[in-house]
Amino acid sequence: MPQQRRARLTRQAIVVAAAEEFDRTGYDATPLSAILRRSGVTKGAFYFHFASKEALALALVESQARRWPRVRGDWLRRELDPLSIAVGMLNEAARLIEQDVVLRAGTGLARHRIATAGCSDSEPDWESLLLDLLRRASEGGLLRPGVDPEAVARVAYAALVGARVIGSTRGPGTAARMEETWRVTLQGVASPEWLSNRRSR
Amino acid sequence: MPQQRRARLTRQAIVVAAAEEFDRTGYDATPLSAILRRSGVTKGAFYFHFASKEALALALVESQARRWPRVRGDWLRRELDPLSIAVGMLNEAARLIEQDVVLRAGTGLARHRIATAGCSDSEPDWESLLLDLLRRASEGGLLRPGVDPEAVARVAYAALVGARVIGSTRGPGTAARMEETWRVTLQGVASPEWLSNRRSR
Known part of the structure; x- marks a missing residue:
């Protein structure tokens, strides 16, 4: 799989996992670890796409x-x-x-x-x-x-x-x-x- | 002023200041420092009453x-x-x-x-x-x-x-x-x- 496509899929997996966690548990009560677990993404891969949980939330808003x-x-x-x-x-x-x-x-x-x-x-x-x-x-x-x-x-x-x-x-x-x-x-x-x-x- | 009454007034000042800040700015975007500034309460006095910003929010909910x-x-x-x-x-x-x-x-x-x-x-x-x-x-x-x-x-x-x-x-x-x-x-x-x-x- 070309690298660019893989990066896009990883980003999408993070976004969907975060949306599910925020929706179920609430933004404040959701630790980053829960998003990583649900998306199956490593911390390193996460920080390649988003600077923080807050930046991820803003991406959802946008x-x-x-x-x-x-x-x-x-x-x-x-x-x-x-x-x-x-x-x-x-x-x-x-x-x-x-x-x-x-x-x-x-x-x-x-x-x-x-x-x-x-x-x-x-x-x-x-x-x-x-x-x-x-x-x-x-x-x-x-x-x-x-x-x-x-x-x-x-x-x-x-x-x-x-x-x-x-x-x-x-x-x-x-x-x-x-x-x-x-x-x-x-x-x-x-x-x-x-x-x-x-x-x- | 008796110590107990003063403590009650301090707690109330924190609660009102926090409510005003959360209402205006939102819970996440409100730093503890803004609550301290608005209530005129020191950090030490704050932590005498509440363990954290989260504990204060739960007190408002209750x-x-x-x-x-x-x-x-x-x-x-x-x-x-x-x-x-x-x-x-x-x-x-x-x-x-x-x-x-x-x-x-x-x-x-x-x-x-x-x-x-x-x-x-x-x-x-x-x-x-x-x-x-x-x-x-x-x-x-x-x-x-x-x-x-x-x-x-x-x-x-x-x-x-x-x-x-x-x-x-x-x-x-x-x-x-x-x-x-x-x-x-x-x-x-x-x-x-x-x-x-x-x-x-």
Whole structure:
């Protein structure tokens, strides 16, 4: 195996092992030795790729920060009404967080503030995007009269954060919780036409 | 000042300073020196009270764990219907988290898993309590027909967790976010009678 490819695989093994350990045990309670054991990588090989556990955590944060713009871009380009985009996008974000341990650990660490520097852009601004989509949904008559689109956007964003943090520690997972939030809130929020269109799809 | 009282005040100064630093900067990024500087306590005095930064964090977790049962007990003893108890209790929890930095930092650290040991009972089981209250609300006809009380309980709990994590980093604070979640969801969830009783109170 060419040396460059082997180095890439080693780095990936470290990243996945770290994500699994941080996700299961927590960042603080995970010693470097547990990451080495899980990845089957020597200390020397580890330090070839990362200067410290902290540097590894920052790599996870950067990795998730690179993933989200594509997910968001894909949804925004779909020929769907803005409310359907908001619903579908957050449901997919929750599904990805649940399925992909590297993404999940990185998203959690972005909130964790491992280091004060270099982390300001580590979280995508879901709330602003949702505010924009819900405002457009309101203008297009997709919400019931009197419903505050900004309140709905904030509730949906807090639901995603809450569903990620609670995760699989109890009851349904992140994706089922996000879908449940939409089911519970849309009933009193979306226009009857939008709801019946959704049911008939 | 008697020695015992002085020791208590020193301990309290350390706890408050640590809560403020952890809340502002994050647990990992806060060095012990920042806590000493903020509290005006010497290293020697610090180590008289706490063995390490980790021991101090665990004290914050234990302190919040002692607060919640009283808050919950007070609400459960009120002569209110179960839906009003659920709403009032979570709104008060959000308000306390927003107002009290020691409670807020401790509640955040309980999720943070500083250490793997001794933290299993560090979070009150809000979701089970909410499931019970919402089931009783459903049996008492306080929810609209067809509404799943367990889904509402899970959404409310995730909203509290999300509102705490987002906190004051952007837009409205934890308390306003929790109230907003109830406002948005109750409209499609609570019975028209319950809603009109609430408005007339």
